[in-house]
Structures are given as C-alpha cells and as structure tokens.
Amino acid sequence: MAHPNExxxxxxxxxxxxxxxxxxxxLFADDIVWHVVGGRNPLTGTIKGKDEVFGWFAKxxxxxxxxxxIDVHDVIANDNHAVVLSTDSAQRGDKSLRVEAVAVYHIDNGQVTEAWFFNSDAYADDEFFS
Structure with missing residues (x-):
C-alpha cells in the first residue's frame, strides 16, 4: 500500500x-513556497503563495x-517529505525540451508547504524557456 504522501x-x-x-x-498550503533551482530563465527562482504558484503554472x-x-517514474515518500523522479518535456515551434527531473516536497497535514525542483540540464531549460 502506498504511503499517504505518495x-x-x-x-x-x-x-x-x-x-x-x-x-x-x-493540495497546496496557502503559504506554499516553490523553488525552481538552477538556470536563468523566467521560471527560475522562488515563488511564495498559492496564487503566485498558479501564476507560475500559467507562465x-x-x-x-x-x-x-511530466512523465512520473517514481514517487518516494515518508511522513514529512516526498521525492518525485520524472522526465519533463515540451515542444514550442522548432524547440524541444526533454530533461530528467527531481522534485522534493515538504508535506504537512496533507498539504504541500514547500517544493524544490531540479533537472538534469539547466542550460536546456534556459534555451527553451527564454
């Protein structure tokens, strides 16, 4: 049986x-903190608050x-954290993106309170999203 956070x-x-x-x-706490680590594209940085995270999704x-x-390969979880291993991809015009990714989540009382996102090629992200 899967852990509840998984x-x-x-x-x-x-x-x-x-x-x-x-x-x-x-699933998100109102004061969620969302960290997109690495790179220098418009999606990189720290976003605070549920509404701001949804603005990030729109972007x-x-x-x-x-x-x-996002193609999820595995989710590993315990009482406070979960890690998602995935392949992320996108296509825009003649540009394509495919990166292996790791997302780390802090979960409290059934809601995500903080998340960190890392991928295998920040340069590819920068080229695609800039």
Whole structure:
C-alpha cells in the first residue's frame, strides 16, 4: 500500500496532467513556497503563495505553448517529505525540451508547504524557456 504522501503527490501530478486546478489548489498550503533551482530563465527562482504558484503554472504553460508534460517514474515518500523522479518535456515551434527531473516536497497535514525542483540540464531549460 502506498504511503499517504505518495498517493497525495500522484493525485497532484494526475491533476496537473488533466488541468484539474481545483484538485491541485486543495493540495497546496496557502503559504506554499516553490523553488525552481538552477538556470536563468523566467521560471527560475522562488515563488511564495498559492496564487503566485498558479501564476507560475500559467507562465510555464504559456512558454511551452501548452505542451509541458511530466512523465512520473517514481514517487518516494515518508511522513514529512516526498521525492518525485520524472522526465519533463515540451515542444514550442522548432524547440524541444526533454530533461530528467527531481522534485522534493515538504508535506504537512496533507498539504504541500514547500517544493524544490531540479533537472538534469539547466542550460536546456534556459534555451527553451527564454
């Protein structure tokens, strides 16, 4: 049986794939802190607050022409944290992106309170999203 935090994140990733924003909103704490680590593109940095994170999602989808996809390979979880291993991809015009990624989540009382995102090629992110 999956750990509850594994199930929570799998539910969140499924909701992201189907643009189910209400489900995602319920999984995030109001004061969530979202860290996109590495690179110098418009998506990199620290975002604070649920509304700001949803603004970041909108920017991600705009900059990828709505093609950004996450293929989850595994979710590892305990009572306070979860790690998601994935391949992220997108296509915009003649540009394409495919990177291996790791996301680390802090979870408290069934909500994501903080998240850190790392990928295998920050330069590829910079080229694609800039």
């Amino acid at each position: 199930a929570l994140l799998r539910k969140g990733y499924e909701a992201f794939a189907s643009y189910d924003l209400d489900t995602i909103r319920a 991600l989808l705009t900059l990828s022409d709505g093609t950004f996809k």
